[in-house]
Amino acid sequence: MANIKHKLRLSPATMSLFYFSLFMLLVVVSGDTIRMKTILETSDEQLKEEPKPTIWPEQFHSVLVMNNTKTNELQVVDLWYDWPNRRNLNLIQYQLGKKLYDVEYDNHTSYYFTRDATRECRTVHFDVGILTPDWLHGATYLGQAKVDGFLCNVWTKADFVWYYEDVVTKRPVNWIFYTGRSFHVMSFEVGAVLQDSEWQAPVHCFDKKQNSILGLSHQLLKPSAPMGSLIDRSVFPFV
Incomplete structure (x- = not known):
């Protein structure tokens, strides 16, 4: 990352904005991954838990x-x-x-x-x-x-x-x-x-x-x- 800063001659403010954007991107990706996992797990649970009619007593x-x-x-x-x-x-x-x-x-x-x-x-x-x-x-x-x-x-x-x-x-x-x-x-x-x-x-x-x-x-x-x-x-x- 130091090489990128040297070659592109980025200012401290620009580098801060870059790091912040990268951090936010990671947060969004992680959040979407968690939500998708939750949705999949909920769907699996719903499929597993679909109720069955109770068998009649004899x-x-x-x-x-x-x-x-x-x-x-x-x-x-x-x-x-x-x-x-x-x-x-x-x-x-x-x-x-x-x-x-x-x-x-x-x-x-x-x-x-x-x-x-x-x-x-x-x-x-x-x-x-x-x-x-x-x-x-x-x-x-x-x-x-x-x-x-x-x-x-x-x-x-x-x-x-x-x-x-x-x-x-x-x-x-x-x-x-x-x-x-x-x-x-x-x-x-x-x-x-x-x-x-x-x-x-x-x-x-x-x-x-x-x-x-x-x-x-x-x-x-x-x-x-x-x-x-x-x-x-x-x-x-x-x-």
Whole structure:
């Protein structure tokens, strides 16, 4: 640097300005390098930390309020999920109407019946079993949204269902189907088990004159949704 000063005959003021400029250039370059490193590290952390939907407990009871945003239909559903015994029950209370039992087994058979004087019953055979606890595996993460007063992580699967899970407790808050049916989770009791007698279809379900047996495939149920029967049949009928 002394040679440069001698050859160019720079004044002390000019040399001071040169050194100051060189110093500032180094500061800017260092700052940009740090910021770029921070951005890259943050991006890597975000990719690593993208939340996954919580796997369902193997047994639980949940009270749901169903609101059909297209028809304004309301239902209250008691959902009993029992994976160890490969069964699922929806006790559906229609608004000012009947109470329908929907008992589903992993052998692809479902019973829809009432226990009152109407003695309704029908048996339906599907080509899929009940949902597995990890049925949301592979769902697409959409980000966060506030639903029913809760900050939720949101996923969608097959453009058929949108699933909202509380960020803090990891409990489900809401399901919304493309049909407009929205299920609001009012309670979620992990480990709750329904007594066996409630699962048993009544005698009139086995009266051949009254009971109708239907064989339904997912193509017939939801031709436009590849996961239609999987979700419809397994947890929420009549979506």
